[in-house]
Amino acid sequence: MYTSTLLCDRDLALSVPWREDLKRHQDWDWLIRLGREGDVEFVQCPSVVAHIQTGSSNSISAGTDWQASLAWADESLDDDAVYVDFVVGQTLRYALTARSGRGVSAVLRRIAQRRRVPAIGPSVLGLAGIVPRRGLERLMTREVVTPAGG
Template sequence: MPDVSVVIPTTGRPSVTEAVRSARAQRSVSVRVVVVCDLAEVPATVRELRGEVDEVVCTGGGRRGSYARNVGVAHAAPGSHVAFLDDDDAWLPGKLAAQVPVLERLAAEGWRPVVSSRILQRRAGGEPLPTAAPSTLIADGARPEDYLFRRRRLGVGRQSLPTSTLLTTGELAAACRWDETLPRHQDWDWLVRVARLPGARITQVPEATAVYTVGSPGSISAGADWRTSWAWARRWEGVWARETFADFVAAQTLRYALQARDWEGVREMMRAIRRNSTPSVPNAALAALGMVPRATLERVAMRRSRTATDAAIPRQPGGSH
């Protein structure tokens, strides 16, 4: 039976209980659950899970997710695969059973693989949407930045490689550490750097294997901090294709600057776009949506997706669904 070490960083949110139990409930795979508390001591939510967690480690507090994931990888079982799971997400029971055979086949062919998947999305405290996302999977050989940022789709079906879907070999997890200096875009950064290692290959299975939470309280990704996004993006200007870089700036940093009503930031982002390329129409549209609060956009996108799904369900005799 394949062995997988599951790395779960947490700050003690109550949702960690669901995350741990979803990892423990995996079928056809032996799991070692490593919970890394980014705190000075183990919180009550984790202490209550002692019988379901194989190892608990504390960082001392305030070290952020990348540091916690690196600590978790260091505590993975020797020779095991490594999977990442955020404490506000959960896995479906067949997650690893769907991904491990793909990982091991690619590794046997000489690749250094990372296997992702589709997800079911939910708002914090809500039920997941029944429609799996993203609509389009990453193509073989595609750079993750091109897949994630070029001609980005609007709505919940947009391109994604969420952290809680990622499974890789212990060797690759150790070879490519998460960047502990980054306050955000840690997952994107890790994928972009992994893809540049010799023999690396990123793929996605078509099944939805995880439930991904949108808009968790206190989520760093929910903030309109264009400066930290721009500090990260500048590392890749001249490395990524110009079209990809312009699309990222339009849909991400320009949109955040507009949300923050920071007009100097807007001007700086427009200069960066002019240095590179004209953004695609979808990404230009995303930039314009920066004038609308992000929480409002997320609510509308989730509502539209649920309405579209309900409309697709055939009505039964008598007018009921």
């Protein structure tokens, strides 16, 4: 879910405030804490509600701060399967993008400690850190051209 597309009641947002102390994963953290509230339901609207601009140099997700990502996972994710999928899909991607052997080693150690095999989807996402971000953005924004009459 893109953060800019999330909508909720003002009272709910005030009762579960956004953690401004986090360097990244504020949206993940907020959604997890909302999910722990007793009477919250997440609904996805099938309509297009936002146009997402890729390639912003100021985007937090464009950064490679794998340490902050790993610290957040260590603090916030208790379920072993969720933890392993997260650190493979997010933290490993940041470490690979940063070309940090230390980051890759830290992620692999955490996976071994949890004794879980990550799911294929997060694994593919994590390994995408090998590909330069501009290349991924081009792939993600490429228009599909359908043949005339087809």
